[in-house]
Amino acid sequence: MASQFVFDAIGTKWIIDVYDPLSRTEEEKLLARIHERITEFDKTYSRFRDDSLVMEMSRKPGRYVLPEDAQELFSVYKKVYDLTGGRFTPLIGNALVDAGYDAAYTLKQKQELTKPLSWDEVVSYSHPHIDILKPAILDFGAAGKGYLIDIVAGIIAEHGVVSYCVDAGGDIVQKNAQEAALTVGLEHPEDQRKIIGTVPLLNKSLCGSAGNRRVWGDFHHIINPDTLQSPRHMLAVWAIADKTIIADAMTTALYFVQPDVLAKHFSFEYFILNPDYSFEQSPGFGATVFT
């Protein structure tokens, strides 16, 4: 009998399917551990709660100690930051808040946006110590969710489960020992009742990004630090990779650079939907598109 856990966390809806049979006790133990781990992550990296480490760092420069999981997170962020000329940046936090996407969801622009500081102006990180040189709100929305999905998947695997699916708001990792692929619909960015195609997912992670839900005024959830506006040249983008942190990072990075810039350093497949409804997909993405 498969188990399914459904709950809200980190600002979105989680649906976890465990295909291996679990006893009631095992289910409870696993779910408790997952919740515990998500809360721990949230308390470190969320800019949506005042008691987080990230918010503490935003108020007071100084030296802080980061948990173990910071290594992979910062490593991916710095690499993609460098590849995108600083456009993919955790320092976009202040701009997002000024634009209105703050902890209270006021969704009203507070003031003129200012260009984010550069990585080196704010962050000096040598694990486990991070020196915050200037007050700035670090935002990990671009890849933080993908990373947490990987962490949760790891917990499930540690419990001896081999076939499962973790879906957090449409970012999905699927593992199936029976090699049964999951058919995922690609949501139509302008009509949530529709999909524009399907893609099979097996033992990989899929992330999607579009400027349709987290949208207010002239903004959506991504702000270009050069223009201080939300990019409009793409309607939606999806990426498939072996790790969810990478798939997640690529969906944001693709708003800022061409796929081949990233492909030299990361292994991933992509699908881009343009505003005129034309599209392009990498040869290995494998989507069946409705035309």
Add this chain to the structure above:
Amino acid sequence: MDSVTQNSQKSKRGLIAAIVALLLIAGGVFAFWKTDKNANTNEPLNTQNPTSSNPAILNSRYKDGTYTVDGNYQSPGGSEVIGVTLVLKDDVVVDATATVKTTRPISIDMQKVFIAGFKSQVVGKNIDQVNVGKVSGSSLTPKGFNDAVSKIKAQAAVAA
């Protein structure tokens, strides 16, 4: 029909014929759509509608990759060039782009019209019409966010 329209019609026909010839000639013949290769979870997408009556479907495989060629054709203005790039995977064209390469103003317009129209556009299908396990798009928003959006819309409606 006046001579300008006639010329633009000829140019359009010439351009389309060149693309067809180019795609048929360059590297042989590509399979534009898969015949029943069943039991394959990776359904290929159908990027091209057949533009000729007889694209032969070969059994031989083409090496996966990106192919770029220049297509030459004649317009009433003279020789023209258009760039075409095709991406092949498993004998199927999975992506295609064309670029303007000509320099005559009218021909540039013609090529732009062609390029704008030739890329397939997606259409949506209702979710309940398709068998999917899950849907992926932008992240589902929490109640708090949706409430905020509703409030703002309400305020905007009142203020209007």
